[in-house]
Amino acid sequence: MSGSRVAAQAVRAQAAARVLGTVRREDKDRALELMAQALLRRAAEVERANQEDEERAREEGLTGPMLARLSFDRRRLERVVAGIADVRALPDPVGEVVEEHVRPDGLVIRKVRVPMGVIAMIYEARPNVTVDAAALCLKAGSAVLLRGGSEAVETNRVLVEAMREALTQAGLPADAVQMVEDTSREAAVELMRLRGLVDLLIPRGGAGLIGRVLEEARVPVIETGVGNCHVFVDRAADLDQAVRIAVNAKVSNPAVCNAAETLLVHRAVADAFLPRLAAAVAPYRVELRGCADTRAILPEALPASEADWDTEFLDLVYAVRVVDSLDEAIAHINRHGTRHSEAIVTEDTERARRFLTEVDAAAVYHNASTRFTDGYEFGLGAEIGISTQKLHARGPMGLREICSTKYVVLGQGQVRE
Amino acid sequence: MSGSRVAAQAVRAQAAARVLGTVRREDKDRALELMAQALLRRAAEVERANQEDEERAREEGLTGPMLARLSFDRRRLERVVAGIADVRALPDPVGEVVEEHVRPDGLVIRKVRVPMGVIAMIYEARPNVTVDAAALCLKAGSAVLLRGGSEAVETNRVLVEAMREALTQAGLPADAVQMVEDTSREAAVELMRLRGLVDLLIPRGGAGLIGRVLEEARVPVIETGVGNCHVFVDRAADLDQAVRIAVNAKVSNPAVCNAAETLLVHRAVADAFLPRLAAAVAPYRVELRGCADTRAILPEALPASEADWDTEFLDLVYAVRVVDSLDEAIAHINRHGTRHSEAIVTEDTERARRFLTEVDAAAVYHNASTRFTDGYEFGLGAEIGISTQKLHARGPMGLREICSTKYVVLGQGQVRE
Numbered sequence: 001m002s003g004s005r006v007a008a009q010a011v012r013a014q015a016a017a018r019v020l021g022t023v024r025r026e027d028k029d030r031a032l033e034l035m036a037q038a039l040l041r042r043a044a045e046v047e048r049a050n051q052e053d054e055e056r057a058r059e060e061g062l063t064g065p066m067l068a069r070l071s072f073d074r075r076r077l078e079r080v081v082a083g084i085a086d087v088r089a090l091p092d093p094v095g096e097v098v099e100e101h102v103r104p105d106g107l108v109i110r111k112v113r114v115p116m117g118v119i120a121m122i123y124e125a126r127p128n129v130t131v132d133a134a135a136l137c138l139k140a141g142s143a144v145l146l147r148g149g150s151e152a153v154e155t156n157r158v159l160v161e162a163m164r165e166a167l168t169q170a171g172l173p174a175d176a177v178q179m180v181e182d183t184s185r186e187a188a189v190e191l192m193r194l195r196g197l198v199d200l201l202i203p204r205g206g207a208g209l210i211g212r213v214l215e216e217a218r219v220p221v222i223e224t225g226v227g228n229c230h231v232f233v234d235r236a237a238d239l240d241q242a243v244r245i246a247v248n249a250k251v252s253n254p255a256v257c258n259a260a261e262t263l264l265v266h267r268a269v270a271d272a273f274l275p276r277l278a279a280a281v282a283p284y285r286v287e288l289r290g291c292a293d294t295r296a297i298l299p300e301a302l303p304a305s306e307a308d309w310d311t312e313f314l315d316l317v318y319a320v321r322v323v324d325s326l327d328e329a330i331a332h333i334n335r336h337g338t339r340h341s342e343a344i345v346t347e348d349t350e351r352a353r354r355f356l357t358e359v360d361a362a363a364v365y366h367n368a369s370t371r372f373t374d375g376y377e378f379g380l381g382a383e384i385g386i387s388t389q390k391l392h393a394r395g396p397m398g399l400r401e402i403c404s405t406k407y408v409v410l411g412q413g414q415v416r417e
Numbered sequence: 418m419s420g421s422r423v424a425a426q427a428v429r430a431q432a433a434a435r436v437l438g439t440v441r442r443e444d445k446d447r448a449l450e451l452m453a454q455a456l457l458r459r460a461a462e463v464e465r466a467n468q469e470d471e472e473r474a475r476e477e478g479l480t481g482p483m484l485a486r487l488s489f490d491r492r493r494l495e496r497v498v499a500g501i502a503d504v505r506a507l508p509d510p511v512g513e514v515v516e517e518h519v520r521p522d523g524l525v526i527r528k529v530r531v532p533m534g535v536i537a538m539i540y541e542a543r544p545n546v547t548v549d550a551a552a553l554c555l556k557a558g559s560a561v562l563l564r565g566g567s568e569a570v571e572t573n574r575v576l577v578e579a580m581r582e583a584l585t586q587a588g589l590p591a592d593a594v595q596m597v598e599d600t601s602r603e604a605a606v607e608l609m610r611l612r613g614l615v616d617l618l619i620p621r622g623g624a625g626l627i628g629r630v631l632e633e634a635r636v637p638v639i640e641t642g643v644g645n646c647h648v649f650v651d652r653a654a655d656l657d658q659a660v661r662i663a664v665n666a667k668v669s670n671p672a673v674c675n676a677a678e679t680l681l682v683h684r685a686v687a688d689a690f691l692p693r694l695a696a697a698v699a700p701y702r703v704e705l706r707g708c709a710d711t712r713a714i715l716p717e718a719l720p721a722s723e724a725d726w727d728t729e730f731l732d733l734v735y736a737v738r739v740v741d742s743l744d745e746a747i748a749h750i751n752r753h754g755t756r757h758s759e760a761i762v763t764e765d766t767e768r769a770r771r772f773l774t775e776v777d778a779a780a781v782y783h784n785a786s787t788r789f790t791d792g793y794e795f796g797l798g799a800e801i802g803i804s805t806q807k808l809h810a811r812g813p814m815g816l817r818e819i820c821s822t823k824y825v826v827l828g829q830g831q832v833r834e
Contacts, residue, residue: 018751199807200807248833357439358438358439361823367827367830392809404811406778406811407781410783411786
């Protein structure tokens, strides 16, 4: 039965986590170094496994971005290995004293950062997640259960084998990094329900995957990644800046979650702004889909459907809507947004303040591109995903965000009256 | 249909939360003051409603602790009103800058504390939770949906009416505090599934309630309160201190979650310690249930069953077990504990360090009673519950712990390369 096998893996992960939680930084960093070496040593094997995955995926009819995300060549391997070095260089989050106070009776109450325990990742195609997540979890003192997609199973297997070999070599439990080889949906659901064994489940993938996890999971989950982001060009915007930001938020990398999908334009500047925007995005062949007011100014724009306001295109498509007021812009975003990244362009600081306060999102921007929502850009060093929920962590999640805390209370015999 | 009614309440709560999130501290504190006044003004009405609840509960056969928890007399009303004053005096958590850094290009990245939004509480008997939760949520800028037990429905109704009246008087939306009057299980399940409307659900009650919520909920939940806590008397313990702590952890208030349920005693000191313990708890009529080794030393102890190690007695019952080693004590706690509060009594700092690191719980104690795990004792000022999960908040939850954060990014036109 797949179920009991997943549970057995989680039991071993928990035992490994208990060991990892007590390991010093030097030993974790040494294991990370050995992981990087083991991965490079197996480069040819990784490439062969990836070719196998790609061939099978092509036979099964996978195309376009999904197939592209599956690809894991030497260059990508070297990039994830460089990522391991970044994680090594980061300070150890475990043991950090977050707060401390001493009560009048001398009792010391200390809030300390501790490992989460067992972290499960459920993700699609991209094999880089396999290595990134393992490195971050190891540094944060947690064991990880990696349940990647069936498309990448051969690649992931070699990557995980290499990392487990390195853990053994470092004298750490190999079960701190495990792959859930059973890629059936039943095994995934089993994993989502292992209360008391899985301390945190992070799904990474499209809206469909996230939705399924939220429905099925009985363990604590952090929702990640879906980004229907907006740029609002206010009536008080510097239009040069607005064009630059609106273009950057779409074209610098349209396939990622922090790219903007809808542009909201205040009616007072629509006539002046929209033709300049259209000219600026033309070289990138961005398809504009506008509301009726937009199309009155830009007749070449396609008509936007109601569904477009709720769509994360992840492509060179921009929905454009003219709004009558700041209130209308905020209401549109709070209704259609996914609470990821939202920007206002304005020279009016009071209007900016209202936008920043009233828009409900992980990151809100004044006069900057939404594309900055990222662990590296925000100074976390590396990230395991971007949380779009309000509990525990919001926005990019680095090492601290995959830890928990614990109160350590030091007494000399104190009792309570 | 009860369901759609609960959803409609949540929609109104969300609208109210959007207003509350922008309200200044002075206005929230003024509303809290008016709440306190309104509750005192209605004291006679509250008492009548509570008598009605008590009569009905008695008719329905409610007895003992459940009936005691339902009781809400003038003295208890005055205590919750005093609690409102405590909350008023606390600093406003909303708007606190948690972290800030400036990137080389001048972009300011600020992590700011923001309200959670809509918080739902599902709880049993105790009407004080109705007022405590409403006051804390209001101060933290969140709307609250209060779903108390059917036993307390009349009392809760009067309390909520008084608080809503005060909100209106203060010029704030009354829907920031709402009671879910439908106490059916269907309405509770509906509430647990309002994704996108309920940002956080906090169940408070026994293990049965918490378990049901964890199974049914599709909104983010914080698990609270079940406390199967232990005191471990190490071979290196100061036995005077060990007796004092072991007695206090049980008898100072056996009905609460931070009371100890099981006492673990190192074999090397069992002969010396156990007779002293038995003598010390005798005046309190504590029932001891021991393992075979315990009963060899204390023949008057009843035999402990396997189930006793997993039971939160919440009563003057102490399970007692002799262990051979620190490892055995840690393993017992990690297996049977509920990750609430765990104490070691020892003069050996290295053994203490191991216990504090390896025991997985919200609060771990060295030479102090588990009874200190409490929002007031930990300096949070007030608490909405004690989290026993690792995500978001662990241990006593005060104002900060019912907030979220948001990244506010301030630019001058920055775009990403």
